[in-house]
Amino acid sequence: MASPVIDLLLTRNSTPIRELKEPAPSNAEIATLIRIASRVPDHGRMEPWRFILYRGDTRERVGRMLADLAEKREGPLSDVRREKELTRFSRAPLVIAVVSTPRRNSRIPDWEMQLSGGAAAMNLVIAANAMGYGTNWITNWYAYDEEGRHLLGLAPHERIIGFVHIGTFDGVVPERPRPDASGLYADYSGPWEG
Ligand SMILES: Cc1cc2nc3c(=O)[nH]c(=O)nc-3n(C[C@H](O)[C@H](O)[C@H](O)COP(=O)(O)O)c2cc1C
Numbered sequence: 001m002a003s004p005v006i007d008l009l010l011t012r013n014s015t016p017i018r019e020l021k022e023p024a025p026s027n028a029e030i031a032t033l034i035r036i037a038s039r040v041p042d043h044g045r046m047e048p049w050r051f052i053l054y055r056g057d058t059r060e061r062v063g064r065m066l067a068d069l070a071e072k073r074e075g076p077l078s079d080v081r082r083e084k085e086l087t088r089f090s091r092a093p094l095v096i097a098v099v100s101t102p103r104r105n106s107r108i109p110d111w112e113m114q115l116s117g118g119a120a121a122m123n124l125v126i127a128a129n130a131m132g133y134g135t136n137w138i139t140n141w142y143a144y145d146e147e148g149r150h151l152l153g154l155a156p157h158e159r160i161i162g163f164v165h166i167g168t169f170d171g172v173v174p175e176r177p178r179p180d181a182s183g184l185y186a187d188y189s190g191p192w193e194g
Pocket residue numbers: 012013014015136137138139140141161162
């Protein structure tokens with residue numbers, strides 16, 4: 001079963017964000033990434049996701065807003081902590097927020113719309129890896145802070161599926177322990193017995 005796709009999927013892993021360097025994907029590559037990210041199973045064709053790009057100077061601007069918000073939440077920050085918040089979005093050359101946008105008044109459960117968003121994020125990650133870029137999908141505290149989401153450009157009803165950090169990485173990431181897949185499946189043996 002020689003297939004570059006299978007090989008990619010069997011070996012893919014995340015790159016530490018601090019290792020993600022310039023160059024970022026070009027505009028044409030980003031357009032391709034979003035085409036692939038939006039080509040996912042989507043019950044009812046709801047298109048319950050959208051994508052926000054953070055790149056260039058925007059990343060520092062967002063960092064300043066997050067540092068101020070962290071200070072508002074926690075009081076004065078240490079220099080180290082402030083620097084951490086300031087650089088949240090400027091460590092990688094490109095961050096793409098995968099945003100869950102549930103469509104209301106629909107027969108499709110929200111759960112399924114969120115799952116479609118997870119598929120969109122994973123497609124984005126795999127497509128960027130296939131283009132040769134390193135990636136890291138995180139959420140972080142500001143994904144779970146209402147004002148944080150607002151500052152990052154989300155509407156009140158929207159949620160963060162992930163901030164996918166993308167950049168160039170030529171090294172090798174040490175392998176981390178992986179699940180023993182052989183123990184993860186079994187033939188159906190009847191109703192759950194506890
Ligand atoms: C929805 C979601 C949210 C995540 N949020 C974070 C996070 O906030 N911080 C973090 O260090 N890792 C987070 N992770 C995990 C990173 O993606 C992690 O680097 C990854 O699981 C490494 O596994 P991999 O090498 O198989 O990609 C998150 C993963 C998922 C799926």
